[in-house]
Amino acid sequence: RNPHPEGKVPYLTDGEDFVRERGAIILYLTDRFPKSGLGRSVGDPQRGRYLSWLSWYQGVLEPVAILRWAGVEHPAIHASLRDYDTAIQRLDEVLVAHPYLLGDRYSAADLLCASPFAWFGDQMPITPALRDWVARCQDRPALRRMHDDAIAG
Numbered sequence: 001r002n003p004h005p006e007g008k009v010p011y012l013t014d015g016e017d018f019v020r021e022r023g024a025i026i027l028y029l030t031d032r033f034p035k036s037g038l039g040r041s042v043g044d045p046q047r048g049r050y051l052s053w054l055s056w057y058q059g060v061l062e063p064v065a066i067l068r069w070a071g072v073e074h075p076a077i078h079a080s081l082r083d084y085d086t087a088i089q090r091l092d093e094v095l096v097a098h099p100y101l102l103g104d105r106y107s108a109a110d111l112l113c114a115s116p117f118a119w120f121g122d123q124m125p126i127t128p129a130l131r132d133w134v135a136r137c138q139d140r141p142a143l144r145r146m147h148d149d150a151i152a153g
Contacts, residue, residue, distance in 0.1 A: 003018065004020055005020075008020075010022060010025055012025050012028065012029075014028075014032075021058065022057070022058060022062075022112060023054040023055055023057060023058045023112065026039075026054060026108045026109075026111070026112055027039070027051070027054055029108075030108050037105075038106070038107055038108040038111070039107065039108055040102070040107065046102050046103070046107075049101075049102055049109075050102060050107060050108075050109055053101050053102070053107075053109035053112075053113060054108075054109055054112060056090075056113075057109075057112050057113045059081075060081055060082055060087055061087050061091075061113060061116070062116070063081050064077075064081050064082060064083055064084045064086075064087050065084060065087075065116055065124060067081075067084075068083075068084040069123070088125070088126060088127060088130065091113070091127075091129075091130055091133075092127045092129050092130060095127075095129040095130055095132075095133045096129045099133070099136060100133070100136070101113060106136075106137070106140065110133070110137050111137065114133060114134045114137040114138075117130065117134045118134055118137065118138050
């Protein structure tokens with residue numbers, strides 16, 4: 001009964017409308033609820049970087065992480081998607097200089113891009129700067145409340 005055309009998740013319905021794919025859902029929600037402060041609205045000087053990180057996650061990080069996990073190597077992958085180490089290097093370049101992907105302020109781009117490192121832990125080798133960033137992203141008030149609620153039952 002999953003309405004996603006490929007039977008996958010995530011899939012968000014909103015009245016008669018729907019959105020699928022992680023980056024699109026995050027963009028949809030942060031545009032829909034700008035007061036959350038997690039997105040960057042049209043006209044914001046960080047809007048382009050915000051959109052780029054959302055797309056980069058789905059177009060680069062997720063595929064190279066999956067291909068690395070599956071042990072798939074091919075020159076065409078490296079030429080088009082890059083490789084896992086290059087993706088980690090790209091994150092590290094930013095996170096050595098700033099606490100979050102867009103600078104000093106947490107965004108939904110951090111939520112999305114840090115999530116696989118939080119879910120899969122040691123299965124995804126990372127640098128010290130990434131480890132600290134993931135810890136900061138996991139130490140958010142809403143995440144702590146969700147965790148506390150899950151434990152309470």
